[in-house]
Amino acid sequence: MVNYTIHETLANATLSLLKRYLSVLVLVICSTLSTPLFAADEDELYASVDRTQIYQNETIELTIIGQLELELNFSNLFNLRNMELPAPDIGSLEKDFAIVDQQQKYNIQSINGDNKATITWVYSLAPKRTGELTVPAIKHNEKTSKPVIIKVLEGKPSVDDGRPPMIFMEAEVDKQEVYVQEQIVYTLRLYYADNLAGGELSSPELNNAIIEQVGDQKKYNRMRYNQRYEVIERKFLIFPQKSGEITIAPQTFNGTIIDTRMRKRRHVRDNTEAVTVNVLPPASEFTGQIWLPAISLNLNEKWDKPLENISVGDSFTRTISIHALGLLGSALPPFNLPENGGFKQYPDQPKTESLEHPAGVESSRTISIAMVAVNAGTITLPEIKIPWWDTINQVERIAIIPSRELTVAASSQGAQTGMDQHDTTYADSSPETIAKEPEASSDGESVSSDTGSDNSVLYIVIILLLIAGWGATTVILLKRKTADNNPQEKGSTTAPESNEETAFNALSESIRQKSPSMMGDLVQWAKLKWPTATINSVADIDRLLDDEAFSVLISRAETDHYASPASKQKGTAEWDNNALIKRLAKIRKKSEGQTKKELPGFYP
Numbered sequence: 001m002v003n004y005t006i007h008e009t010l011a012n013a014t015l016s017l018l019k020r021y022l023s024v025l026v027l028v029i030c031s032t033l034s035t036p037l038f039a040a041d042e043d044e045l046y047a048s049v050d051r052t053q054i055y056q057n058e059t060i061e062l063t064i065i066g067q068l069e070l071e072l073n074f075s076n077l078f079n080l081r082n083m084e085l086p087a088p089d090i091g092s093l094e095k096d097f098a099i100v101d102q103q104q105k106y107n108i109q110s111i112n113g114d115n116k117a118t119i120t121w122v123y124s125l126a127p128k129r130t131g132e133l134t135v136p137a138i139k140h141n142e143k144t145s146k147p148v149i150i151k152v153l154e155g156k157p158s159v160d161d162g163r164p165p166m167i168f169m170e171a172e173v174d175k176q177e178v179y180v181q182e183q184i185v186y187t188l189r190l191y192y193a194d195n196l197a198g199g200e201l202s203s204p205e206l207n208n209a210i211i212e213q214v215g216d217q218k219k220y221n222r223m224r225y226n227q228r229y230e231v232i233e234r235k236f237l238i239f240p241q242k243s244g245e246i247t248i249a250p251q252t253f254n255g256t257i258i259d260t261r262m263r264k265r266r267h268v269r270d271n272t273e274a275v276t277v278n279v280l281p282p283a284s285e286f287t288g289q290i291w292l293p294a295i296s297l298n299l300n301e302k303w304d305k306p307l308e309n310i311s312v313g314d315s316f317t318r319t320i321s322i323h324a325l326g327l328l329g330s331a332l333p334p335f336n337l338p339e340n341g342g343f344k345q346y347p348d349q350p351k352t353e354s355l356e357h358p359a360g361v362e363s364s365r366t367i368s369i370a371m372v373a374v375n376a377g378t379i380t381l382p383e384i385k386i387p388w389w390d391t392i393n394q395v396e397r398i399a400i401i402p403s404r405e406l407t408v409a410a411s412s413q414g415a416q417t418g419m420d421q422h423d424t425t426y427a428d429s430s431p432e433t434i435a436k437e438p439e440a441s442s443d444g445e446s447v448s449s450d451t452g453s454d455n456s457v458l459y460i461v462i463i464l465l466l467i468a469g470w471g472a473t474t475v476i477l478l479k480r481k482t483a484d485n486n487p488q489e490k491g492s493t494t495a496p497e498s499n500e501e502t503a504f505n506a507l508s509e510s511i512r513q514k515s516p517s518m519m520g521d522l523v524q525w526a527k528l529k530w531p532t533a534t535i536n537s538v539a540d541i542d543r544l545l546d547d548e549a550f551s552v553l554i555s556r557a558e559t560d561h562y563a564s565p566a567s568k569q570k571g572t573a574e575w576d577n578n579a580l581i582k583r584l585a586k587i588r589k590k591s592e593g594q595t596k597k598e599l600p601g602f603y604p
């Protein structure tokens with residue numbers, strides 16, 4: 001009986017204690033929830049600031065507190081977060097202050113069934129000017145706070161007051177005076193002592209100047225004011241395009257930092273000082289046509305093969321490049337390639353690039369020129385020079401590729417065309433030239449008699465060969481005419497082949513006569529010969545055939561066709577039309593011997 005009474009007493013005490021804990025828990029939950037339902041009969045409104053004297057780059061916190069009666073029941077207990085609390089009327093506050101951040105919080109108290117809510121608004125304010133500024137009276141539900149006077153000082157707080165800044169900024173340039181278009185390195189740094197939650201850092205802007213950011217921003221640590229700061233650094237290259245004084249406006253930062261000492265989020269801002277640079281016009285001593293102020297500039301050239309034993313028809317590639325430090329790639333001058341009478345030049349499109357360098361920017365422009373020797377003799381490649389202004393030593397310098405003399409030999413027909421010696425001799429021989437080559441002998445009479453005898457025999461041989469050639473031609477023409485008149489032997493595919501043959505005959509005649517229409521006839525025949533290939537020029541045919549002998553012969557033919565009369569008088573190698581006809585005949589015959597597969601186009 002006694003034990004039962006003890007257990008019952010303990011159970012009642014435990015139940016009473018649990019009820020008390022539940023009541024406290026309900027109050028805690030209500031105090032942490034969001035906007036409540038309120039009545040505004042007995043409200044009280046207070047306004048205060050954390051400081052009444054600040055510097056122009058600092059912010060203050062304005063706190064407004066209002067107490068409201070709370071109507072709390074079961075229906076709105078779990079919907080307090082959906083309620084909206086009317087904000088106080090701040091009046092003309094934004095006339096002298098910028099609201100950079102705003103927070104809202106409240107708590108709920110319940111005493112003997114009387115529920116009250118205390119609402120707190122916190123505004124972070126940044127002054128718009130210096131001097132005495134007034135936080136006006138704030139109104140909320142017919143209650144008004146008292147005005148507050150704020151004194152705003154110019155400049156930044158001194159480090160001697162023992163209060164190091166939470167953030168600060170630096171801006172600097174590498175030169176206070178430059179020439180127009182000369183590189184200026186502008187460095188911007190943001191220092192912060194606590195955790196940076198976020199913010200916006202401005203970038204420099206200027207009229208009549210090109211501004212480029214160099215690389216990505218860097219982050220590192222640095223000691224200042226006897227404490228460690230984290231640093232964000234950005235570098236910009238500025239190229240002024242007009243002489244005179246330029247002013248780089250102050251750069252600003254607006255952000256939020258976590259104040260670890262006060263355990264709160266704080267809005268911060270700062271700005272740099274304005275930077276002034278004097279820009280000079282181009283130096284009067286400069287003699288070049290294009291003004292190029294740079295730290296360094298040089299010219300280079302390279303060749304894809306040794307420049308020895310060059311013959312007419314040989315081709316090679318010359319690469320010329322400009323490298324400059326302190327200039328953008330877009331500022332580098334275009335290449336001026338002097339003409340020369342010995343080589344035909346085919347330049348590619350120049351390639352330009354700009355790369356990050358510890359001294360700013362390093363740029364280059366490169367061009368490749370395919371060159372073909374077209375004239376025999378000693379050919380001089382003129383020098384290439386680019387004047388530029390050395391911004392370190394303040395003096396004009398000239399980058400030079402010296403002139404170069406190249407000896408071009410007249411190539412033999414066998415080496416140029418790749419044909420056998422018999423074909424080359426036949427093409428260059430004639431009865432007249434053969435008749436003028438007597439055999440060497442010490443006996444004058446014997447020589448005369450032998451020469452006459454040899455000439456008679458030679459004439460007979462030539463006449464017989466001509467008769468045989470005419471006879472063979474007559475037989476071929478008769479067979480072709482017979483085939484054309486026979487409809488049973490005429491297939492559906494003979495028309496394209498006949499057209500191709502006709503075009504080749506016309507081409508051969510044009511080459512034999514060295515007609516100006518020869519190049520057009522060549523393109524027309526190639527289109528019929530290889531109908532699936534994309535052929536619009538002689539260069540397309542050259543790429544398709546990939547035949548060295550043909551390339552040399554057609555190059556010499558082009559040179560002769562397009563050369564000026566003055567160039568021809570300087571000793572341009574005479575091109576061999578018979579050799580070109582024979583080479584095309586061999587290419588045509590080789591193509592017919594292969595399986596008739598359509599060639600792919602050059603540009604799929």
